[in-house]
Amino acid sequence: MRTKTYVFEDIKKGMELIKEKYGPDALIVDIRSLGNNGNKRCEISVLVQDDMLEVASSGETYRRQIEEVWESVQSAISERIFEVEKYLYIKRIESYPLSLRTLFDKMRKNGVDLKLSFDLVSQAFVEAGDLIDSMTKAYYFLKNVIKKRMKFYEIKKDTSPIILFGPEDTGKSLTSRKIVHLLRNSGISSWVIHFSQTPKTTSIDFSRSVIGETYGIFITQCEEDLRKKMSLAGDRKVIIDVSFPEHDQIENLVSKLFSNSERIL
Known part of the structure; x- marks a missing residue:
């Protein structure tokens, strides 16, 4: 099943032509007014059967066709509802x-x-x-x-890692350093690990120098290296700054590596 959309000069004439073409039981899924200043033009969408699809006698095929009809109708209605809600929000915000x-x-x-x-x-x-x-x-x-x-969480309670994830240049690195500063002022040893697919340019390569060990700040692009650094952290509180181009990639990584970590979105 699929949806076909027609434009008519007015709704009454359009409905008559639709009924004439598809029969009295034609399934109308949407009607939109296109007119203004007295213009009565409208757009009517009707659910029709594909020309190449033959009506089969088997119960399975018949049931599948019915489900396709419902899915098409539900999709069309959901889309229409979203458009109406969007219109209402925009109109309300204008005031x-x-x-x-x-x-x-x-x-x-x-x-x-x-x-x-x-x-x-x-x-x-x-x-x-x-x-x-x-x-x-x-x-x-x-x-x-x-x-x-916002939900508040006492980050000093346990040693599970804290993950900050999202697009780059949204303040995660600055937030991670603030958390480390808070923890260290409370006497809690901590590390920051920046994990990203995008190479970070820096005057010092923290991941390969003594600076990383001294200040507890590391940069890596490799999952294996990330796991290694987390294992070396011991009892330290680890804050992981995760940046990936796609949100789905971040979610997959977080679910795979840090199932029992606290997340800060």
């Missing part, structure tokens, strides 16, 4: 202050989920109201909203 609209656009451009982006900005607006009249205030209230949603 927000410019500072919050700017933050919303930034989050969307950086891949943050549409609903999550709106929820964060909306909560910030609820808490601050008309006080959000500048980017500085918008950032402040948005950070407070995010803080309330």
